[in-house]
Amino acid sequence: MIEKKPKGEPQGPPKLGDPGEHPLSVLLFSWMRSTLFFRILMALLAALGVFLIAYEIVFLYRGHSGIENLPGFFGVFGFIAFGLAVLSGWPLGKLMRRPEDYYDTTSGEAGDDR
Amino acid sequence: MTVDRLIDILATINPGFFVIAAALLAAVAKDVVLRAIALIGGPAIALVVLLYPPVAGIEVSKQTFLGYSLAFYRPDSLSLIFGFGFVLAAALGGIYSLHRRDRMQDAAGLVYAGSAMGAVFAGDMISLVVFAELATITSAVLVFATRTAPAYRAGLRYLAIQMIAGLMLTAGVAMYGVAQGTFLLAELGGLWNGVLVGIFDLSQPGALLILGGIGVKAAFPLVHNWLTDAYPNTTETGGVVMSPYTTTLAVYVLARGFAGLEWLVWIGAIMTVYPVFFAVMENDLKKVLAYSTNNQIGFMVCAVGIGTPLALNGAAAHAVAHMIFKGLLFMAMGAVQMRLGTTKATDLGGLHRTMPYTTIACLIGAASISALPFFAGYSSKAMIMTAAEGGPGLFVIWLMLLFASAGVLEHSGIKIPFFAFFSHDSGKRPQEAPFNMLLAMGLSAVICMSIGMSPHWFYQLMPFRDQALEYLALDLFSPSHIVQQLELLCFAVLAFMVLKWLKLYPAERPGVILDAEWLWRKALPSLGRSLARPASAPGRAISALSNSTVARVVALARNVFATGGVVSRKVPLAATAVWTLAILGLVVAVSLFS
Numbered sequence: 001m002i003e004k005k006p007k008g009e010p011q012g013p014p015k016l017g018d019p020g021e022h023p024l025s026v027l028l029f030s031w032m033r034s035t036l037f038f039r040i041l042m043a044l045l046a047a048l049g050v051f052l053i054a055y056e057i058v059f060l061y062r063g064h065s066g067i068e069n070l071p072g073f074f075g076v077f078g079f080i081a082f083g084l085a086v087l088s089g090w091p092l093g094k095l096m097r098r099p100e101d102y103y104d105t106t107s108g109e110a111g112d113d114r
Numbered sequence: 115m116t117v118d119r120l121i122d123i124l125a126t127i128n129p130g131f132f133v134i135a136a137a138l139l140a141a142v143a144k145d146v147v148l149r150a151i152a153l154i155g156g157p158a159i160a161l162v163v164l165l166y167p168p169v170a171g172i173e174v175s176k177q178t179f180l181g182y183s184l185a186f187y188r189p190d191s192l193s194l195i196f197g198f199g200f201v202l203a204a205a206l207g208g209i210y211s212l213h214r215r216d217r218m219q220d221a222a223g224l225v226y227a228g229s230a231m232g233a234v235f236a237g238d239m240i241s242l243v244v245f246a247e248l249a250t251i252t253s254a255v256l257v258f259a260t261r262t263a264p265a266y267r268a269g270l271r272y273l274a275i276q277m278i279a280g281l282m283l284t285a286g287v288a289m290y291g292v293a294q295g296t297f298l299l300a301e302l303g304g305l306w307n308g309v310l311v312g313i314f315d316l317s318q319p320g321a322l323l324i325l326g327g328i329g330v331k332a333a334f335p336l337v338h339n340w341l342t343d344a345y346p347n348t349t350e351t352g353g354v355v356m357s358p359y360t361t362t363l364a365v366y367v368l369a370r371g372f373a374g375l376e377w378l379v380w381i382g383a384i385m386t387v388y389p390v391f392f393a394v395m396e397n398d399l400k401k402v403l404a405y406s407t408n409n410q411i412g413f414m415v416c417a418v419g420i421g422t423p424l425a426l427n428g429a430a431a432h433a434v435a436h437m438i439f440k441g442l443l444f445m446a447m448g449a450v451q452m453r454l455g456t457t458k459a460t461d462l463g464g465l466h467r468t469m470p471y472t473t474i475a476c477l478i479g480a481a482s483i484s485a486l487p488f489f490a491g492y493s494s495k496a497m498i499m500t501a502a503e504g505g506p507g508l509f510v511i512w513l514m515l516l517f518a519s520a521g522v523l524e525h526s527g528i529k530i531p532f533f534a535f536f537s538h539d540s541g542k543r544p545q546e547a548p549f550n551m552l553l554a555m556g557l558s559a560v561i562c563m564s565i566g567m568s569p570h571w572f573y574q575l576m577p578f579r580d581q582a583l584e585y586l587a588l589d590l591f592s593p594s595h596i597v598q599q600l601e602l603l604c605f606a607v608l609a610f611m612v613l614k615w616l617k618l619y620p621a622e623r624p625g626v627i628l629d630a631e632w633l634w635r636k637a638l639p640s641l642g643r644s645l646a647r648p649a650s651a652p653g654r655a656i657s658a659l660s661n662s663t664v665a666r667v668v669a670l671a672r673n674v675f676a677t678g679g680v681v682s683r684k685v686p687l688a689a690t691a692v693w694t695l696a697i698l699g700l701v702v703a704v705s706l707f708s
Contacts, residue, residue, distance in 0.1 A: 020543050025470040032536070042611045045604055052601045060594045068503070068512075077513075078602035081520035082609035089394040089620040097395065097625040103635050 049075055121166050126174045128187040129160035129197060130232025130245065133204055137224035141217055149220060153208030156224055160231060161201045167194060173237045173300065182297050185237025191577040192309055192430065196234040196366045198575060199434030200227060202561065203358035203441055210445055210554035211351040222255035223355040230359040234366050238297040239287040246283065246331075246363060250276040253360060256352040257344050268347040271635075275340040276360075279330035286323025293318055299370065307423055309577050312373035325372060332364035332415060333408050335384050339631035342392075345404040346457070350448035353400055354554075357444050358437035361407060365414045365433050374421025382419055383514040385412025390521030394620070395627050399457040399530055400447050403440065406483065406526040409518055410436050416515065417498040420505055423578035424585060428497030430577050435494035435565055439482035442558040443530060446476035449551050450534055453544035457534075459622040464539030469546050473535040475555035482562040484527030485519060486603060487596045489566035493573075495519070496590055496599075497582075520606045527603075528610055533622060 031037065056071040067073060124132075136156020143149045168174050173185035189197070204227035211220060226249050233245035254276070257269035291297040303313025314321040333341045341361070348356055372378060389405035389412075396402045410432070417429035447457050449472045450465060466473040478489070485491035499519075502512040546552070565572045569586060576582035589595060613619040674680045 021467045022470045022546065025467050025473075028470060029466050029473070029536075038611070038615070042608065042615065045608045045611065049601065049604045049608060052597055052604060056594075056597055056601070060597060068509075072601070074516075074598045074601040075605040077516060078520050078604070078606040079609045081517045082524055082606035083613065085390050085394055085517075085521045085524050086610070086613055086619055088391050092391055093395045093620060093623070093627075096628040097623065098628060100624055100626060102626050 121162070124159070124163050125166045125168055126187065127163065128175070128232050128235045129163045129201070130228040130230070130235060132156055132159040132163065133201075133228030133231055134225050135228075137221045137228065140224050141221035143217065143220075144215075146212065149215075150208075150212060152224065153211060153220060154205055157201050157204040157208060157227070160197075160228075161205070164189075164194065164197055164201060173298070176237075179240065182240070182291070183238065184241055185298060185300075186232075186241055187235050188237025188299065189235055190310060191575075191579065192311065192366070192369060192426075193234045195430045195434060195575045195577060196362065197231055199362065199437045200231045200234065200359065202434075203227065203437045204231075206438070206441060206554050206558055207351070207355045207358075209557070210354050210448070210551055212550040213548045214349070214351050216259065216349075216351075219256060219259045219349065219352060219355070222252045222259070223351075225249075226252040226256065226355065226359060230363045233363055237299055239291055239299065239302075240297050242299075242367070243280075243284050243287050246367075247280045249359060249363065250280055250331075253356055256349075256356050257347055259352055260347055260349050262347075265347040268343050272340050272344040275330060275337070279327045281327075282323050282330070283327030286320045286325075286327060288320070290314065290318055290320030290324060293320060306373075307578055309426075311369055311426060311577075312371070312375075312421065314371040316372075316375065321371075324367075325375075328364050328367045328371075329381075331360055332368065332411055333361055333385070334381055334415075335388065336630045338385075338389075338408050339629055341408055342401055342404040342629065343631060345407070346398050346400040348400075350452040353403075353444045353451075354441055354448055357403075357407065357440050361411045362433045362437060365411060365418065365429060368415060368418045369426060369429055373418055373426055375419055378415050378419025379508070379511055380419070382412045382414070382416025383511045383518075385409065385415055386518035387412075387514050387521070390518060390525065392627055392629060393521070393525035393529070397459050397622050397624050399459055399462070399534055400444070400451070402525050402529060403443055403447060406443075406522065407436075407440060409522060409525075410440065410483070412518065413495060413498050413515065416511065417501060420498075420501050420508070422501055422505070423581040424497050425501035425505075427576040427578050427582045427585070428494065428499075428501055431494035431572065431582075432491075432498060434572075434575075435482070435490040435562075438558050438561050438565070439479050439490050442475060442479035442555060442562060443483065443526065445551065445555045445558065446472050446479060447530070447534070449547035449555075450544070452547065452551075454542060458624065459529075459533035459537075460624050462534045462540055462542070463537040464535070465542065465544060466535040467539075468543045469535065471552050472547050472555065473531070475552075475559050476531045476535060478559040478562055480527045480531045482566065484523045484603060485599060486527075487566075487591075487599055488563075490562040491566075492599065493565050493569040493590065496595060497585060500585070500589060516602070519602065523603055523606045524610070528607070 053072040053075060061069075061071050133156040136152045136159075139156075140149060140152035143152055167189045168187075172188070174187040174189075175185070177184045177186065204224070207223060207227070211223065229245045229249035229252065233242050233249065236242040236245055251273075254269050254273040257265055257272055287297070294302055296302065299310060299313060303310060306312060314324060316322060316325070330337045330340075345353055345356060368378065386409050389409040393402045393405040393409070396405060414429040414432050414436075417425040417432070449469065450462065451457050453469070454461070456462070482490040485495045499512070499515060502508050502515055505511075547555070569590070570583075573579075573582040573586045610619070672679065
């Protein structure tokens with residue numbers, strides 16, 4: 001159900017604690033709306049990543065051959081694979097995205113033969 | 115009659131029949147209590163029967179049909195784990211659907227679930243095909259149940275493709291069974307490590323047809339678009355009910371019939387990779403989930419192809435875990451669809467403000483499918499990854515699966531919850547989902563966490579139980595496994611944040627993404643029209659000639675018989691008498707000289 005805003009009210013995203021906002025949502029998720037959240041989370045993830053690689057080097061690396069046994073392999077692979085998957089969305093989207101009603105037309109150009 | 119005696123009797127019946135019988139009640143039940151009894155009671159009875167199975171590997175309730183032996187019920191460790199998953203999915207789907215008073219969907223959903231269950235417990239190929247096709251027909255009803263023109267068209271396409279697959283499967287089974295002189299699964303192949311798997315011999319043409327039919331149902335590459343076409347066109351409950359069965363049943367048949375087939379390793383690996391790219395571009399989050407299903411089924415198909423006990427355990431475990439966590443994600447999207455009428459990312463965002471319980475459920479589903487340690491996907495997929503990593507000559511396959519694991523995190527772990535519940539604030543403030551939906555989501559989330567945190571009970575259900583328990587004891591929660599998986603996910607999330615920070619993450623945009631379906635939805639009709647054009651000119655000429663001839667005949671008849679026409683014109687009485695005499699004379703002359 002979409003609540004319409006009364007006329008005259010300023011437009012834009014509703015502020016924290018809007019009427020109708022669930023108390024559990026405020027409790028669990030409101031801290032994520034801070035402008036610093038993004039940077040803090042990124043720094044925490046980077047720190048966790050460094051810790052995991054360090055842990056791998058110190059406690060788990062046994063000098064086995066094979067690229068998959070190198071410390072940090074999974075991290076580097078995950079970063080590159082994720083980046084590749086996402087960045088592929090730019091060229092592939094341009095190449096393969098068509099209007100919503102593409103399959104409802106006979107010519108291929110949406111709206112041409114309606 | 116004691117309870118034990120009753121259970122003994124019930125335990126000789128294929129559990130799928132109880133769920134199908136419940137559909138009869140659901141078809142007529144208007145009252146919410148009766149609906150609840152049908153939707154939850156049917157699967158509950160089936161679950162009780164599953165808890166007291168007859169001796170594994172023994173055919174129960176055998177019949178003879180056209181001289182061939184049929185076995186309606188043959189439980190073993192492979193069918194029990196799949197059946198257990200189907201029962202859970204049916205019960206959770208039933209709870210989730212309680213708010214929606216649609217008897218057609220209730221009944222179709224139960225027959226669909228019961229048929230899938232019946233198929234995994236069937237002891238012969240004929241029963242298996244009959245159950246599988248019943249599941250196909252009833253699943254199409256769930257697409258039609260949306261009652262919109264696009265859903266109707268999608269339902270017809272779904273039905274057409276599934277019918278082609280069904281015909282291939284039926285023909286293959288007939289050819290294979292006749293060639294072998296039996297349709298009983300137990301007589302088609304021997305036990306391998308105590309389990310009946312890999313029974314079909316691909317040198318027989320019938321087996322190839324069976325593989326083709328099952329390949330369509332498993333959504334192999336290029337024939338996968340029935341999945342991405344039908345699922346987004348379901349109702350908010352239809353998607354949840356539809357998601358667990360058809361593809362999972364196909365994985366079961368592949369494991370039973372084609373375990374260890376090398377083709378499947380490559381087919382499965384390709385299935386895991388390409389949906390990642392489509393899911394990145396897709397705007398409709400239910401369609402993203404359909405691509406995600408394709409990707410996850412790929413892991414299972416690949417594991418079936420590897421064919422070791424560890425890999426087959428992984429395929430079965432992931433099939434069941436996937437039913438639960440993918441069902442959970444469909445439930446979350448269903449709640450959004452119900453409240454806002456759309457699941458398009460461009461129309462959503464910020465819904466956590468008013469739907470916190472649904473958000474939490476979605477996050478647990480996302481963590482599970484991403485294989486975050488201590489969530490369901492980790493416990494199930496780890497066996498597949500280990501089997502691929504340790505398999506000879508499987509390094510490239512393992513890398514493909516690893517890439518797909520990062521891709522899963524992108525489309526199902528991040529994209530689904532982020533764009534629906536966080537991201538930019540769409541300003542929409544929908545109500546939280548109804549209680550029954552929240553209950554189903556809560557139970558699914560508990561099962562996901564239970565499989566992830568305390569998987570001992572789950573591993574005991576595996577087809578190769580000893581190997582599963584050994585893996586659980588030595589490998590699953592080993593520090594190296596946990597650290598490697600955390601590292602993969604941590605850096606993948608970091609990549610997401612860096613791309614967002616640099617504004618390199620592609621914005622969601624409306625539109626359809628071209629896929630293999632373009633061939634039969636666009637190219638083939640265009641080709642047909644082009645080929646028909648030369649033939650249409652003579653056709654038009656013949657049509658014009660026949661039309662003008664008919665028009666002339668009609669005009670002539672009107673001139674003769676219409677009011678004011680020749681025969682109705684007023685003429686003098688004498689002339690009439692003369693004409694009468696002339697005709698009479700003509701008749702007399704003809705009769706005299708003939």
